[in-house]
Amino acid sequence: MNKPAEVVIVGAGIVGAACALELSTEGLRVLVVDEGFPSAGSTGAAMGHIVVMDDSEAQFAITRYSQILWDDMREQFPPSVEFDPCGTLWVAADEDEMREVRRKFDYYRERGVNAEILDSQQVRDAEPHLRAPLAGGLRVPGDSVVYPPCAVDFLLHKARALGARVIQGQPVAAIGKGVARFADGTVFAAGFIVNAAGWSAPKLSPGINIKPRKGHLVITDRYPNFLHHQVVELGYLKSAHSLTADSVAFNVQPRKTGQILIGSSRQSGAENSAVDESILSRMLRRAFEYMPDLTVLSAIRAWTGFRPATPDNLPLIGPSPQDRSVLVAAGHEGLGITTSLATAKLICAQILGQRTAIPIQPYLPSRQMAAEAHV
Amino acid sequence: MSESVSVRVNGKLVTVPAGATVAVAVLASGAACRASVTGQPRSPLCGMGSCFECRVAINGEPQRRSCQVLCEANMEIEANG
Amino acid sequence: MDSVTNLRFDVAVVGAGPAGMAAALATADSGHTVGLIDDNPAAGGQIWRAAYNSARPAASSIWFDRLNKSAVQVVRGARVFHAAEGELAAESDDSVIQISYGKLILTTGARELFLPFPGWTLPNVMGAGGLQALVKSGLDISGKRVVIAGTGPLLLAVAACASKCGAKVVGICEQTTGAQMARFGLRMMLVPGKAAEAVRFACDLRGIPHWTDCWPIAAFGNRRVETVRISRQGQTSEIECDYLACGFHLIPNVELPRMCGCRLRENFVPVDEYQQTSVPGIYCAGEPTGIGGLELALVEGEIAGYAAANWEDRAKHLFARRARHQKVVRILRDAFPLRPELKNLARPDTLVCRCEDVPHQRLCEHGSWRAAKLHARCGMGPCQGRVCAPAAEFLFGWRIDSVRPPLFPVRCSSLAAIPSHSAPRN
Numbered sequence: 064m065n066k067p068a069e070v071v072i073v074g075a076g077i078v079g080a081a082c083a084l085e086l087s088t089e090g091l092r093v094l095v096v097d098e099g100f101p102s103a104g105s106t107g108a109a110m111g112h113i114v115v116m117d118d119s120e121a122q123f124a125i126t127r128y129s130q131i132l133w134d135d136m137r138e139q140f141p142p143s144v145e146f147d148p149c150g151t152l153w154v155a156a157d158e159d160e161m162r163e164v165r166r167k168f169d170y171y172r173e174r175g176v177n178a179e180i181l182d183s184q185q186v187r188d189a190e191p192h193l194r195a196p197l198a199g200g201l202r203v204p205g206d207s208v209v210y211p212p213c214a215v216d217f218l219l220h221k222a223r224a225l226g227a228r229v230i231q232g233q234p235v236a237a238i239g240k241g242v243a244r245f246a247d248g249t250v251f252a253a254g255f256i257v258n259a260a261g262w263s264a265p266k267l268s269p270g271i272n273i274k275p276r277k278g279h280l281v282i283t284d285r286y287p288n289f290l291h292h293q294v295v296e297l298g299y300l301k302s303a304h305s306l307t308a309d310s311v312a313f314n315v316q317p318r319k320t321g322q323i324l325i326g327s328s329r330q331s332g333a334e335n336s337a338v339d340e341s342i343l344s345r346m347l348r349r350a351f352e353y354m355p356d357l358t359v360l361s362a363i364r365a366w367t368g369f370r371p372a373t374p375d376n377l378p379l380i381g382p383s384p385q386d387r388s389v390l391v392a393a394g395h396e397g398l399g400i401t402t403s404l405a406t407a408k409l410i411c412a413q414i415l416g417q418r419t420a421i422p423i424q425p426y427l428p429s430r431q432m433a434a435e436a437h438v
Numbered sequence: 439m440s441e442s443v444s445v446r447v448n449g450k451l452v453t454v455p456a457g458a459t460v461a462v463a464v465l466a467s468g469a470a471c472r473a474s475v476t477g478q479p480r481s482p483l484c485g486m487g488s489c490f491e492c493r494v495a496i497n498g499e500p501q502r503r504s505c506q507v508l509c510e511a512n513m514e515i516e517a518n519g
Numbered sequence: 520m521d522s523v524t525n526l527r528f529d530v531a532v533v534g535a536g537p538a539g540m541a542a543a544l545a546t547a548d549s550g551h552t553v554g555l556i557d558d559n560p561a562a563g564g565q566i567w568r569a570a571y572n573s574a575r576p577a578a579s580s581i582w583f584d585r586l587n588k589s590a591v592q593v594v595r596g597a598r599v600f601h602a603a604e605g606e607l608a609a610e611s612d613d614s615v616i617q618i619s620y621g622k623l624i625l626t627t628g629a630r631e632l633f634l635p636f637p638g639w640t641l642p643n644v645m646g647a648g649g650l651q652a653l654v655k656s657g658l659d660i661s662g663k664r665v666v667i668a669g670t671g672p673l674l675l676a677v678a679a680c681a682s683k684c685g686a687k688v689v690g691i692c693e694q695t696t697g698a699q700m701a702r703f704g705l706r707m708m709l710v711p712g713k714a715a716e717a718v719r720f721a722c723d724l725r726g727i728p729h730w731t732d733c734w735p736i737a738a739f740g741n742r743r744v745e746t747v748r749i750s751r752q753g754q755t756s757e758i759e760c761d762y763l764a765c766g767f768h769l770i771p772n773v774e775l776p777r778m779c780g781c782r783l784r785e786n787f788v789p790v791d792e793y794q795q796t797s798v799p800g801i802y803c804a805g806e807p808t809g810i811g812g813l814e815l816a817l818v819e820g821e822i823a824g825y826a827a828a829n830w831e832d833r834a835k836h837l838f839a840r841r842a843r844h845q846k847v848v849r850i851l852r853d854a855f856p857l858r859p860e861l862k863n864l865a866r867p868d869t870l871v872c873r874c875e876d877v878p879h880q881r882l883c884e885h886g887s888w889r890a891a892k893l894h895a896r897c898g899m900g901p902c903q904g905r906v907c908a909p910a911a912e913f914l915f916g917w918r919i920d921s922v923r924p925p926l927f928p929v930r931c932s933s934l935a936a937i938p939s940h941s942a943p944r945n
Contacts, residue, residue, distance in 0.1 A: 100890040107893045212893040231886070284501050284901055284928060285475075320475070325931070338923050340603070340937040347935035358932035361501050363901050365923055365934065457569065458657025465658055470642045470742065476876040479742050481642035483873070483906070485652030486565055487558060487598075488630045490874060490901040490928075501901075501928075505656065506596075508560050519642070 070414065071096065071243040071253040073235045073267060076106035077211055077403040078392050079259035080218035085407035087225035089415065094251060095227060096243070098234035101219060102212040104261045105399060108368020110280065110316055110324055111211045112293050113401045114151055115203065117170050118300055121377055121425035126398060127176065128421050129405030130205065136404070137207075144217050145210040145319040152181075152189055152292040153299075154313075154353065155198040160297045164201045171203065178203050190294055192356040208293060208316055211400050235260075238267050239386045255414050256389045262371035264393035268383045272431050273394040275369035277333040279343050280326045284361040287321035296353060299327070303376065303397060307331055311346040313353045323360060325350050327397075329370075336367050372396045373431070380409045380426040390414065391428045445513040460504035460515055461485070461492045470519020471504060479519035494518075522614045523936055526594065528554035530827045531607060531620035533599050533775060536564020537813055538805030538820035539626035540582050543591045545824025545833075546624075553591045554618060556609060558598040558927075562586060564628050565648055566813055568655040594618075600925040601937050602778045608937050610929045615936040622800045622827040625776050625788070626820055629769035629806035632909050634857075635871050635879065636864035638738030638747075639765070647677045647766025654684055661685030666747050666758055668692035668735045669766035670855045672812075677764055679723035689758055691724075692733040692749055694767075695855050700731050703854035710846055712814070734861060738763055750860075767857060770909045771807040777922045793826035793834055794819055802827055810851065815844035862914055871914070872907040874900020879914075888917040901928045 070086050072079045075097035083095045097103065113133050115126045133146075140146045155161045164180060171178040179202045186200040187193055219229055234246040238256045245251075258264050262275040293316045302312035309330045316324040328346045333339065343365060350357055373379060373394040383389040392410050395402055409426065412419045424430075444453045445460070447467035454463050461482045464471050470479035471492045482492040485505050492504045495516040504515070532543045535557035543555040555562065561569055567579045586593070597609040597616050607618040631646040638644065645653070647669055654660060665686045667674050670693060678688045693700060707713045733751040738744045748757045773781075776788045782797035783789075787809055794802045804819035805811075811819075818841045825834040865871065867880035877897040885891040888898070888911060897911065898904035908919045925934055 100885070100887065102893055103889070216894060281931065281934065282899075283931065286500075340601070340924070343924075344935045344937055347931055351932070351935070358930065358935075359499075360931050361901070361928045362925060362931045362934045363903065363928045364899070365925065455657045459653075462653060462657040465653070474640070474873065474876050478640055478876070479642055480640065480873070481743075482645060482653060483633065483649055484630060484646050485649035485656070486630060488902060488905045489633075489649075493901075505653070506559060 069093070069253060070255045070257060071238075071251050072257040072259055073238060073243065074104070074259035074261060075101035075215065075219065075229060075231070076104050076259065076261055077102075077109070077215055077400050078261075078395065078406050079257070080215040080222070081403040081407035082257050082259060082392060082410050083222040083227050083229075084218045084225075085411045086414070087222045087227045089411055091414070093222065093227040094230065094253070095219070095222070096230045096233050096235055096245065098232070100231050101229070102215045104263075105368050105370060106211045106215060108278070108280065108366060109211045109400050110314070110326060111209045111214070111400050112151070112316060113207045113209060114293070114398070115171070115176055115206060116398065117167055118303070118376065122398075123174065124421045125378070125402045125405050125426070127174065128408075129402045132404035132408070133207065133209070134205070140217060143210070143213040145213065146207060147209075147317070147319050148204075148207040149317060150202055150204040150292050151206040152186070152200050152202050152294045153297055154186060154193065154200040154294060155297055157198050161198045163297050164199060167201055176203065177205050190291060192289060192354050193294070194353060194355050197353075202292070206293065208318070209400065210318070214400070235267060238389055241388050254388070257392050257410060258383070258389055259392045261393055262369050264371065264379075264391060268385070268389060268391055270385060270432070271379055271383070271391055271394070271428055273371045273373055273379070274331065276372040276396065277328075277330040278326065278368050278370055278397070279328045279338065279346055279365060280324055280368070281343070281347065281362050281365045282318075283323045283325070284363055285321035286323060286360060289321070289356075289360075290315060290317035290323055292317070294353070302327070302329055309342055311342065311349045313349050315350060315354065315357070323357070325357065331372075336369070338365050338367060370396045371399070377425055378402060378406065379428040379431070380406050381413060381423060381428050384429045384432045443509045443511055445509050445511070445515055447515045447517055454509055458509050460494065460496060460502070460507045460509055460513065463509050464492075464494060464504055464515060464517045467517070469517040471517050472519050481519065524614055524616045525619070526554060526616060527619045528552045528592070529621045530554075530624060531556060531618050531622075532624040532626060533607070534564065534626035534628050534805070535559070535562035535593065536626060536628045536805065536816065537567060537582070538628070538816035539564070539624070540586055541817045541820030542624045542626055542802070542804055542824035542827070544582070544585055544589055545821045546828045547589045547591045549828035549830060551828050554594055554620070555591050556594045556597050556599060556607075556618065558596065560596055562593055562595070565652060568652055598927050598929070599775060600927050600929045600933065602775060603937075606938065608933070610933040615933045617938060622802070623779065624802045624804065624823045624827055625779070625781075625796075625807060626803070626805045627772040627775050627807055629771045629810060630905065631766055632768045632770050632913065633765065633906055634767050634861055634864065634913065635869050635910055636735055636737060637866055637869050638740070638744065640870055640873055641738050641740050642743040643761060644738050644744050644763045644765065647673055647764040650762060650764035651677045651680050654680060660762065663687065663761040664689050664759060665762045665764060666690055666692065666760040667764045667766070668733075668747075668749070670694045670768060670857065671766065671851065673766045675720050675724060677766065678727055679720060682723060682727065688727045689760055690728040690730060692735060692751070693729065693731045694734040694858055694861065695731060697731040699854050703850060706850045706854070710843070710850070735763065735765065736864060767861070768855070769806060769810050771810065773807050774922050774926050776803055776807060778924070778926060792838065793831065794823035795826060809848050811844065811848040812851070815841065815847060818844060857913070865914065871910055872897035872900065874902050874907075877907075882911060882915065888919050891917070903927070
């Protein structure tokens with residue numbers, strides 16, 4: 064056996080990298096291991112939107128906590144991380160959605176999140192390329208955008224400086240009972256093992272329910288000043304909820320390069336990573352409905368990624384029901400980038416036996432067992 | 439049919455043989471086609487539509503590959519290198 | 520939104536260079552409907568790009584005349600960006616063109632391999648084929664000083680072209696050794712027709728210095744190239760010039776064959792004796808099957824055209840001619856391997872990805888193309904890696920493994936117009 068690390072983290076995506084830094088900062092000896100290179104999984108395909116969401120109290124709590132942590136770190140980021148505090152603009156197409164805007168506004172304001180209701184004209188002023196007329200929107204200035212692969216690089220770089228080790232190109236065959244066994248037979252002993260393997264997490268922790276949910280993105284050539292906020296339709300949440308049907312929702316993001324990232328789509332049960340022309344077309348057409356000027360922009364690339372999704376749309380952050388030395392940190396669906404830093408804090412607190420900054424119950428993996436038991 | 443065609447590159451009149459591409463007109467004007475993301479001047483490299491270094495705005499439309507567009511009379515070309 | 524044009528051909532040919540023209544004409548003889556699709560304003564590809572300052576060489580005129588008189592429908596200015604079973608999607612300046620086909624012939628040609636060296640991004644440093652293409656597109660280089668560097672017979676062709684246009688070709692820098700150059704000359708003499716071609720070259724290139732064991736080390740200048748530093752048989756010297764044209768081999772355009780599901784080997788498309796790829800009904804001819812030059816492209820194209828029209832007998836008649844010209848492929852490949860010194864030209868700050876300005880040292884930090892792309896952004900620009908990926912493969916040995924739509928940047932509306940009943944090919 065090799066010299067024991069105190070914690071082995073499986074997966075060098077955004078969640079694994081965040082955990083590596085947090086645990087190293089607390090003085091723990093950390094080994095991160097990835098079957099490929101850092102960000103090779105969902106993180107490399109992700110949009111990088113840091114957003115406070117109100118789908119449930121538990122979702123709000125973790126996204127808000129994490130967003131604050133991202134903000135606290137912003138001064139440290141090198142330019143490659145492309146941290147951009149551009150804010151989110153939720154757009155309402157009709158009066159029904161404006162009611163939702165007002166509900167959201169109240170919800171955020173009650174919880175100390177800065178937000179601003181915009182009327183039809185103001186929303187056009189905020190984003191001139193939006194079609195008229197829209198009913199209005201909600202601006203959330205505290206949201207931001209990062210470039211995930213370079214954010215991972217930054218987190219791992221800092222973790223390494225604190226003594227963490229990172230091994231690439233090494234698939235992990237099994238974890239449990241204080242041991243991580245790699246596919247090549249190497250065995251590492253560790254006090255704790257963090258399963259941050261995204262949608263592959265169930266392979267290492269059988270019994271947890273995480274399924275890949277395929278998404279598409281398109282990126283354009285550079286058009287500086289075309290877009291100023293991450294702009295999302297209010298119907299986005301409906302799309303995020305739909306567990307089985309294919310769905311699309313308007314979601315565009317300005318990158319610091321001036322390129323526009325166009326999303327989003329969700330498909331369950333799609334096994335392969337090839338671009339699905341049919342849903343790509345639907346996704347683009349949905350975007351054109353809100354922003355017709357997108358039609359003439361030059362699209363350079365399209366790609367897919369898999370969001371690790373759980374049935375209740377909340378991540379799994381806590382001990383595996385079968386083995387308390389294994390902590391699961393996976394299943395973040397479309398909020399992995401946002402909630403990575405908070406996930407790291409919650410994992411670290413659980414390892415050190417400390418109080419968590421927000422209630423941990425809603426994210427415990429054991430809830431999935433309980434849910435099954437009740438069926 | 440005339441033997442030559444005149445276009446404007448950054449406002450300057452440039453005359454080229456009929457059937458010449460916009461890339462040729464830009465080169466003839468002495469301008470570079472575009473500025474790279476770190477501000478370097480760039481001009482055509484491959485001449486055949488693969489390298490994208492020859493991108494200019496033609497009649498207000500940006501990001502056009504000038505080596506694959508034929509000059510037409512009175513075209514307005516913006517070459518920002 | 521764009522208008523959509525629907526076209527249907529019994530046989531669709533993508534790429535209207537010599538191989539494509541030959542294929543289209545061979546098929547057209549049979550009475551099948553044929554579409555010849557190309558993204559340039561005119562047919563001819565690179566080698567037969569219309570020239571402005573001299574008459575078309577007789578050899579190509581014959582083919583253009585035949586094309587004009589034939590029933591082939593030439594679809595110009597159409598860039599194919601997506602392929603699915605039986606269908607292609609192409610974009611033109613103002614519309615999307617959906618092409619459905621019974622059989623497909625891919626004659627997408629090749630592009631140049633660009634090797635990074637300090638100063639290679641300066642204006643007027645271009646590909647050797649690039650300079651030739653621009654000259655044929657109307658660029659006036661009379662009186663200009665041109666240095667031509669790289670490897671292979673393309674340099675001689677470009678030098679001859681430049682010289683005929685009144686340029687002063689200061690020198691041809693050939694990186695291969697003197698011995699290999701001599702051996703190449705001798706072997707080519709034995710190929711029918713090549714001896715005459717060699718004599719023609721010798722005349723065209725009279726008085727132009729030709730140096731072997733010679734390659735560019737760096738280019739200098741303020742906003743455009745003014746001087747090139749070369750290494751010549753171990754010695755360094757500097758030459759003033761107005762244009763530096765570099766040609767280091769050709770890279771086959773195999774993106775569309777890959778998207779069509781054709782199996783690739785060593786970055787080329789393997790085909791059977793009828794030029795059929797691993798996908799039934801899809802043929803490939805010319806450079807994507809192996810870099811072999813004009814004569815080979817013509818005969819391969821013709822074979823593919825006959826085969827697509829189910830005229831195997833006519834195709835068979837051409838096998839011997841193809842075999843003779845395939846000798847050229849081997850002679851070329853053996854004579855001009857790229858020497859290892861060329862891998863060391865790039866400095867840490869020399870750009871490798873020109874779209875995103877990514878320097879060599881940033882690529883060194885990674886172990887694969889995909890990792891370098893995600894973390895350093897190389898290959899994420901509009902050229903989609905067409906320039907930098909082959910350079911990265913030469914420098915680091917990284918293989919590029921996948922292709923996704925769009926094959927070229929297209930308007931978002933065009934991307935949305937791909938028919939929804941298209942099943943993706945894997």
